[in-house]
Amino acid sequence: MAKKLVTMKINGKTVEQAVEPRTLLIHFLREQVHLTGAHIGCETSHCGACTVDIDGRSVKSCTIFAVQCEGSEVLTVEGLAQGGKLHPLQEGFMQEHGLQCGFCTPGMLVRAHRLLQQNPNPDEAEIRAGMAGNLCRCTGYQNIVKAVQYAAAKLAEGEKSPATA
Amino acid sequence: MNAPMSDNDRRAALAGMGESRLRKEDPRFIQGKGNYVDDIKMPGMLHMDIVRSQYAHARIKRIDKSKALALPGVVAVLTADDLKPLKLHWMPTLAGDVQAVLADAKVHFQMQEIAVVVAEDRYIAADAVELVEVEYEELPPVMTPQAALKPDAPVLREDIKDKMEGAHGKRYHPNHIFTWEAGDKAAADKAFAGAQVTVKEELFYPRVHPCPLETCGCVASFDPVRGELTTWMTSQAPHVVRTVVSLLSGLPESKIRIVSPDIGGGFGNKVGVYPGYVCAIVASIVLGKPVKWIEDRMENLSTTAFARDYHMTGELAATKDGQITGLRVNVLADHGAFDACADPSKYPAGLFHICSGSYDIPVGYARVDGVYTNKAPGGVAYRCSFRVTEAVYLIERMVDVLAQKLGMDKAEIRRKNFIRKEQFPYRSAFGWEYDSGDYHTALDKVLAAVDYKALRAEQEAKRKDPNSPTLMGIGIVTFTEIVGAGPSAMCDILGLGMFDSCEIRVHPTGSAIARMGTITQGQGHQTTYAQIIATELGIPSDVIQVEEGDTSTAPYGLGTYGSRSTPVAGAAIAMASRKIHAKAKKIAAHLLEVSEADLEWEIDRFQVRGSADKHKTMKDIAWAAYHQAPPGMEPGLEAVHYYDPPNFTYPFGAYLCVVDIDKKTGETKIRRFYALDDCGTRINPMIIEGQIHGGLTEGFAVAMGQQLVFDETGNILGNSLMDYFLPTAVETPHWETDFTVTPSPHHPIGAKGVAESPHVGSIPCFTNAMVDAFAHLGVTHLTMPHSAYNIWKTLDRLGVNR
Numbered sequence: 001m002a003k004k005l006v007t008m009k010i011n012g013k014t015v016e017q018a019v020e021p022r023t024l025l026i027h028f029l030r031e032q033v034h035l036t037g038a039h040i041g042c043e044t045s046h047c048g049a050c051t052v053d054i055d056g057r058s059v060k061s062c063t064i065f066a067v068q069c070e071g072s073e074v075l076t077v078e079g080l081a082q083g084g085k086l087h088p089l090q091e092g093f094m095q096e097h098g099l100q101c102g103f104c105t106p107g108m109l110v111r112a113h114r115l116l117q118q119n120p121n122p123d124e125a126e127i128r129a130g131m132a133g134n135l136c137r138c139t140g141y142q143n144i145v146k147a148v149q150y151a152a153a154k155l156a157e158g159e160k161s162p163a164t165a
Numbered sequence: 166m167n168a169p170m171s172d173n174d175r176r177a178a179l180a181g182m183g184e185s186r187l188r189k190e191d192p193r194f195i196q197g198k199g200n201y202v203d204d205i206k207m208p209g210m211l212h213m214d215i216v217r218s219q220y221a222h223a224r225i226k227r228i229d230k231s232k233a234l235a236l237p238g239v240v241a242v243l244t245a246d247d248l249k250p251l252k253l254h255w256m257p258t259l260a261g262d263v264q265a266v267l268a269d270a271k272v273h274f275q276m277q278e279i280a281v282v283v284a285e286d287r288y289i290a291a292d293a294v295e296l297v298e299v300e301y302e303e304l305p306p307v308m309t310p311q312a313a314l315k316p317d318a319p320v321l322r323e324d325i326k327d328k329m330e331g332a333h334g335k336r337y338h339p340n341h342i343f344t345w346e347a348g349d350k351a352a353a354d355k356a357f358a359g360a361q362v363t364v365k366e367e368l369f370y371p372r373v374h375p376c377p378l379e380t381c382g383c384v385a386s387f388d389p390v391r392g393e394l395t396t397w398m399t400s401q402a403p404h405v406v407r408t409v410v411s412l413l414s415g416l417p418e419s420k421i422r423i424v425s426p427d428i429g430g431g432f433g434n435k436v437g438v439y440p441g442y443v444c445a446i447v448a449s450i451v452l453g454k455p456v457k458w459i460e461d462r463m464e465n466l467s468t469t470a471f472a473r474d475y476h477m478t479g480e481l482a483a484t485k486d487g488q489i490t491g492l493r494v495n496v497l498a499d500h501g502a503f504d505a506c507a508d509p510s511k512y513p514a515g516l517f518h519i520c521s522g523s524y525d526i527p528v529g530y531a532r533v534d535g536v537y538t539n540k541a542p543g544g545v546a547y548r549c550s551f552r553v554t555e556a557v558y559l560i561e562r563m564v565d566v567l568a569q570k571l572g573m574d575k576a577e578i579r580r581k582n583f584i585r586k587e588q589f590p591y592r593s594a595f596g597w598e599y600d601s602g603d604y605h606t607a608l609d610k611v612l613a614a615v616d617y618k619a620l621r622a623e624q625e626a627k628r629k630d631p632n633s634p635t636l637m638g639i640g641i642v643t644f645t646e647i648v649g650a651g652p653s654a655m656c657d658i659l660g661l662g663m664f665d666s667c668e669i670r671v672h673p674t675g676s677a678i679a680r681m682g683t684i685t686q687g688q689g690h691q692t693t694y695a696q697i698i699a700t701e702l703g704i705p706s707d708v709i710q711v712e713e714g715d716t717s718t719a720p721y722g723l724g725t726y727g728s729r730s731t732p733v734a735g736a737a738i739a740m741a742s743r744k745i746h747a748k749a750k751k752i753a754a755h756l757l758e759v760s761e762a763d764l765e766w767e768i769d770r771f772q773v774r775g776s777a778d779k780h781k782t783m784k785d786i787a788w789a790a791y792h793q794a795p796p797g798m799e800p801g802l803e804a805v806h807y808y809d810p811p812n813f814t815y816p817f818g819a820y821l822c823v824v825d826i827d828k829k830t831g832e833t834k835i836r837r838f839y840a841l842d843d844c845g846t847r848i849n850p851m852i853i854e855g856q857i858h859g860g861l862t863e864g865f866a867v868a869m870g871q872q873l874v875f876d877e878t879g880n881i882l883g884n885s886l887m888d889y890f891l892p893t894a895v896e897t898p899h900w901e902t903d904f905t906v907t908p909s910p911h912h913p914i915g916a917k918g919v920a921e922s923p924h925v926g927s928i929p930c931f932t933n934a935m936v937d938a939f940a941h942l943g944v945t946h947l948t949m950p951h952s953a954y955n956i957w958k959t960l961d962r963l964g965v966n967r
Contacts, residue, residue, distance in 0.1 A: 022288065036204040037197020039429065041378045042462040046886035049378055077197035090195040094187055097855045101687030102194030103378045103429030109195065128894040135886075137378050137430050138687045140858030141894040 008069045010035070011079030019066045025059075026050045028066035029076060037077035037106040041135070048134030051107035052076050058114045058133070077106035080113065088154035089113055089147065098147030100138035108134050112148045121152055175768045180707065181700030182914065185851035189691045189711075199427045202382045205397050207455040210384065211240055213445050214290035215464065216280040216297045218272035221308070221539040221879020222321070223301040225270055225279065233282055233296040238289035241452060242297060243444065244280045245269040253447055255324075256413060259437065259658060260513060261332025262342070262504035263324070264542060266440045272301070273321060273502030274541045275879050276467035281444040283456060306879035310476060310497040310536035313340040321502065321537045332504070333513045333535075342504050342535035347518035347595050348492075353530035356491030360482035364566045366946050370555055371872040372474035372499065372540070374466050375547040376891060377686070379429020381469050382459035383442050385449035395422045396446060401435045402724025404682055405658060407716045409438050410446060425714035431686035432863065433546035436507040436726050437470050466884040470507070471873060472547030474499035474540075475555045479563040487571050487578045492529040492594070494520055494559060498544075500535045506544030507726070508551050509656035509663060515551030516647050516813075518595040522560035523604050523645045523817060524582040529594035539879050548863055548924040550648040550727035557644045561929035565641075565936065566945050574621075575937070576612055579643050580605060590910075597647065599815045600909045600917075603843070607819040607905050608643050611841050614903065615821055628941050634829075636965070640822040640934025644926040648918040649732025649814040658723060664809040665729065666720035667737035669698060669745060671802040673791040675784030676708035679741075682722010683734040684714040687859075688920055689852045690730060694738055696848055697914065701742035702749075703769030703783040720805055728816075728918035731848070732909075737808035739913035744804035748790070752802075753781040755795035814909045814917035818842040820926045822934040828965050831957030833869070833935070835898035840927070843905045845917035853919050854902055860923025861900050866892050867924075868931035870950045890950070939963070 003018040010033060017032055029035045029052070041047035043062050050062040053075035080087040089112050092098065099105040108131065115122065115130040122130060127148045128141065136144065170178070180186045193199050230242040245267040248254040255263045268279045280297050284290035307313045307321060320326050320339040329336045333343035357363055383398040394416055400406050403423040411418040428435065445458040460469065475496055482491035498514065500506060508515040514533035521529050547554070568578040583604040584591045591599040611617075620639055627633045653662025666682040679698055685691060695709035713719055722734060746766075753771035754761045757779055764771040772780035781789075790802035823837040840861060847853055870890030874882040883889045908915025928949075935951045936944055942963050947956075960966040 020288070027287075030204075031206075035197065036201075037199075039201065039379065040203065040459075041380075041429075042886045044462065044885060044887065047378060047462075047891075077195075081196060086195070093195050094191040097188070097851050099188075099191060099194055100689070100855060100859060101378070101428065101430040102190065102199050103201065105194045106197045128897075132893040132895045135378065135891050135893060137376065137432070137863065137891065138859045139855060140862035140900060141897050142858050142900055143855060144894065 004067050006067050006070050008072045008074055010074045011076060021065065021067050023066045025061040025064045025066045025069055029061060035076050035078050039103050039106065041103065046135065048107045048111065049104050051111045051134060053110050053114055058111045075110065077109050080109060088151040092147035092150030092154070096143045096146040096150055098139060098144045104134060104136045108136065108144060112151065115148070116152055116155060120156065172768060179699040179703065179705050179769060180696060182696050182848050184696065184849065186692055186696055186706060186849055188689050189695070190689060201379060201427045201429055202384060202397050202399050203459050205384045205426070207384065207386055210455040210457055211283050211285060211452065212287040212290045213281050213283050213448055213456050213458040214287065214294045215278050215441060216282065216294050216299065218268065218275060218277040218279055220272060220301055220303055221275045221306040222304040223272050224304065225268060225272060225299060226302055227300040228280060229298040230280065232298065233293040236289065236293050236296060238285040239282060239293045240285065241283040241448065242280055242293070243267070243448065248447065251447065253413060253443065256443060258503055258505040260504040260506045260508065261510065264503035264505055266443050271323065274539050275881055276464065276541065278440040281448065283448050283452065306539040307340065308538055308540070308875050308877060308879055310499045310538060313536045313538050314338055321539065340537045342500055342537060343513045345513050345533045346531065348530040349528055350530040352528040353491050353493050356528045357480065357482045357493065360490055361485045362483045362570065363480060364563065364570050365478065365480045366563060366566045368477040368479055368559060368562055368946060369948050370473045370475040370477060370558060371949055372471050373547060373867050373871045374471050374873055374889065375432035375434040375545065376466060376889065377430030377432055377434050380460035380462060380465040381435060381439060381441065383445050384455055384457045385446040386455035387449040387453060389453040393420045394446065394450065395424065397424045397426055398442060399428055399435045400425045401431045401684060401686060401726050403684060403714055403716050404721045405661065405724060406438055408659065408661065413443065414446070414450070422717040425684045428684065428686040431726070432548045433472060433726055434470050436545055437505060437543065439469055462886060463884045466873065466889055467881050468541045470543030470545040471541060472545050473555060477555065477559050479559045481563050481567045483567055487567070487573050487581050489524055489526050489567070489582050492521055492526050494531040496533040498533050498535045499538050499540065500544050501538060501540040501542040503542040504535060505542035509650055510658060511655065512551065517552040517556045519553050519597060519645070519647045520556035520559050521593050521595060522557060523584060523643050524560070524564070525584045525588065526594055531595070540875065546726055548860060549921045550646060550650065553647055554925045554928065557925050558929045561642045561644060562932060562946065565933050569940050569945055575641050576608065576617060579608060579641065598812055599645065600812055600911055601907050602645065602815060602817050603905065603907050604643055604817060607817065607841050607843060610903065610905065611819040611821050611839055615837065615839050620823060635825040635827055636938040638824045638826065638934040638938025640930045640937055642820045642926050642930040642933060645815055645817045646922050646925055647813045647815055648728035648921065649810055650727050650729055651813055652811060653809045661723065662809060663723045664807050665722040665733040665737050666805065666807045667734060667741040668720045668805040669741045669803060671704065671745060671787045673788055675704060675787040677704050678710040678712065679738065680719040681711070681713045681734050682720055683725040683730045686725065688725070688730060688856065693848045693852055697735060697738045698742050701739055702745060728921040731916045732814045732912060732918045733808055733810055735916055736810060736913045737806045740808055741804045741806035744806060745802055748802060749783060749786045751795060751798065752786050752789050756781050756789055811911050814845065814912060816842065816844045816917040816919060816922050818922055818926050820930040822930045824934045824938060826938050826956060828960060831953040831960055833951060833953070833956060837901070838898050839901045839903065840923060841903040841905065842919060842922050843907050844919035844922065845906065845908045845912065846915035847904070847906065848916060856920040857902050857923045858900050860920060861927045862892060862897050864924045864927030865898060865931065866890055868928045868949055868951060870952050872950050
């Protein structure tokens with residue numbers, strides 16, 4: 001199949017590669033750009049393990065073509081920590097035991113990152129609703145809620161989220 | 166000079182048992198640096214995809230692979246005929262049956278594997294799957310065990326139609342697999358004949374699926390020059406897989422390396438050896454290149470190990486005042502097309518005969534008949550220890566049914582029948598020896614915490630109020646689990662005793678590496694195992710590296726499922742540590758020039774009794790072990806221990822659930838769920854709580870929404886995440902947890918295992934709460950899942966919604 005050249009910014013770096021038009025973004029990221037943080041759990045947009053951030057929106061990268069992201073800014077879990085320092089969300093997931101097998105975690109983190117951009121001080125119900133597109137089979141979500149609250153508090157303390165710069 | 170550390174500081178520095186130590190696994194997962202099977206790439210790697218049956222029961226008339234082979238990028242297409250010369254078109258199952266690797270002339274369930282395509286990338290492989298033409302002759306499907314046992318039912322397994330001696334005794338029908346009995350039938354019948362009160366209930370436990378977020382898959386890489394096979398695999402039991410692969414392939418076990426890397430959840434789904442693994446390995450051996458196979462979600466839900474599908478009939482005999490005098494159970498077990506249950510081989514119904522639960526029931530009898538149907542094979546745990554979930558569901562439901570018949574309070578009937586604290590160790594009517602327990606204390610603590618009396622009073626008021634918009638239900642469960650399989654005299658898989666193992670090496674500078682035969686899938690072994698060693702050996706857990714899952718480096722073990730890691734491997738860790746401890750003591754005595762009897766162990770050191778300043782820390786001893794060992798002692802400081810447990814462990818708990826059901830819509834709000842667990846000695850309270858949250862959530866999913874549904878023609882209707890219920894953060898209730906500690910007397914550190922208890926205990930708790938909401942209307946049972954629609958149907962039938 002004839003390939004198309006696609007250019008996008010991923011975690012702040014410009015990436016230009018040839019892809020088949022039918023290549024899904026998740027496969028492009030994992031196979032061609034070698035960013036294997038985002039995972040494939042269902043290929044039908046239900047589980048959210050593949051969640052990345054595209055131009056300020058949470059997107060399930062298993063149901064969007066790489067060519068649709070031409071010129072976009074993409075953030076994956078690999079771009080959350082800045083300058084060797086963990087993002088408060090990453091810290092929160094660790095401190096509050098918000099992960100077990102870790103498979104959903106990259107998607108959870110990227111989604112929570114966008115949620116806190118949209119609503120810096122969410123209550124529990126808002127966090128649960130805001131994270132409802134991301135499934136976890138291990139934790140029962142209770143500690144994920146706490147992890148997001150941890151990050152919200154930490155960010156409110158004045159620590160700016162470096163990934164939003 | 167720094168002041169010497171206090172005892173408490175030294176103990177804290179170890180981060181040993183009892184500490185809520187943060188997880189060592191987390192840094193890689195939160196930064197996208199996990200290493201799951203699909204993350205593995207190798208030069209020249211090919212991709213495999215599977216052609217699957219569209220029918221549940223059909224003959225294969227013809228397979229035409231020419232169009233697929235003509236597609237550029239396709240390397241090979243394999244069918245059963247290609248595997249026949251290798252004798253790999255069928256494979257043995259863990260349950261003494263055989264299973265088609267690729268369908269041999271006939272398909273037995275929808276989505277069964279018919280052919281595999283190997284191609285240069287996964288998209289081409291998927292394209293080629295569409296191009297393989299299969300011509301079928303449809304046969305009538307058999308979708309229930311009741312239909313399968315009719316005299317004129319179609320014979321499903323023509324390959325064994327004349328083999329009426331099965332792996333577990335005589336088969337009385339071509340679709341019958343086994344009959345398995347436990348307990349004393351004559352004594353039970355006698356108890357029922359003379360009983361003042363009896364109750365009987367049909368309890369169907371639907372077919373569900375563990376559905377870990379990561380599907381199954383592997384990367385098989387055969388090196389034709391060295392003759393070595395390495396396979397990275399989503400396996401909960403890599404060592405057993407190595408043995409199976411050796412038996413199937415004829416390769417020496419020493420030339421096979423199975424690696425379970427990071428695993429994205431298992432819950433029993435990743436215990437079995439699936440056709441996809443076998444085909445990828447065969448393809449790699451034949452083609453001499455690495456081959457990757459990754460299931461998609463529909464394949465995962467449709468074909469790899471399901472759980473449950475038990476049609477149970479429970480009966481209790483009792484006195485008028487509620488003392489249980491006997492239990493009878495009859496089960497029709499739907500095992501699907503091949504008997505591929507993952508159970509200890511002597512127990513085709515797993516540990517189902519733990520079904521007398523937490524109660525002192527003098528006599529019991531259970532019978533389970535396994536039956537073939539046109540559904541996928543499997544029959545795994547799904548977060549429970551070999552059918553204990555079904556057993557606990559049965560007894561906890563039946564106790565409620567009896568309470569309702571007698572008009573007794575559901576907490577009171579439990580208290581009346583509990584095995585009392587002083588009766589442990591307790592031998593049950595089915596022969597189990599329960600190690601320890603204190604059921605009264607656990608239940609009383611829960612009832613006090615939720616103010617049970619007030620809840621019952623509120624319920625009574627609501628029942629009297631015709632204007633109440635909701636029905637209120639209170640569910641109580643007081644379960645006993647049986648985990649830690651198991652003593653090798655009772656438990657084996659393929660003839661391998663169900664021990665587990667640990668190897669510890671203490672390095673010269675005092676850090677250590679430990680390797681185990683188990684494999685974590687989210688349980689946090691890399692964190693908790695180090696804590697056991699830290700406490701046993703006085704080495705800070707932060708410098709203890711824990712490795713599992715690589716058969717070339719780890720000692721042989723049976724793997725992680727059935728809550729066996731802490732009861733079995735955790736014990737192996739303690740025992741291996743104690744071997745090192747004993748050697749370290751000899752070295753310390755030598756260095757301090759005293760006799761061993763003069764030494765005492767103190768947190769991280771041996772000190773001379775009465776003069777604490779004369780001591781050698783484990784760090785000092787480690788250094789000495791490598792260059793200053795006592796004369797005649799071999800250098801080094803390491804140990805291996807294979808632990809064969811003397812008994813199972815019996816964790817228990819008391820759960821209480823309050824539900825409010827909307828009378829009009831059937832929607833249910835879980836108002837409260839209070840879970841008290843007793844898993845014996847607690848290694849890491851943070852991780853225990855996390856495991857309980859997860860188990861409760863999976864129990865919530867099973868009780869309230871999950872089911873693999875089939876239509877009468879054998880189509881599976883619930884095989885995507887659109888149809889199969891995985892709760893989100895919105896539906897999932899808030900969990901309240903609590904604990905008591907009753908150590909196991911036979912386990913070296915007193916631990917019992919925990920991760921599956923909340924699943925086992927919560928499912929009947931939800932059902933008990935739902936039934937309790939309707940109890941005043943004469944309802945004694947509701948079949949799961951308790952979805953709003955199913956509950957609405959009950960409301961409508963009873964006229965409650967009008």
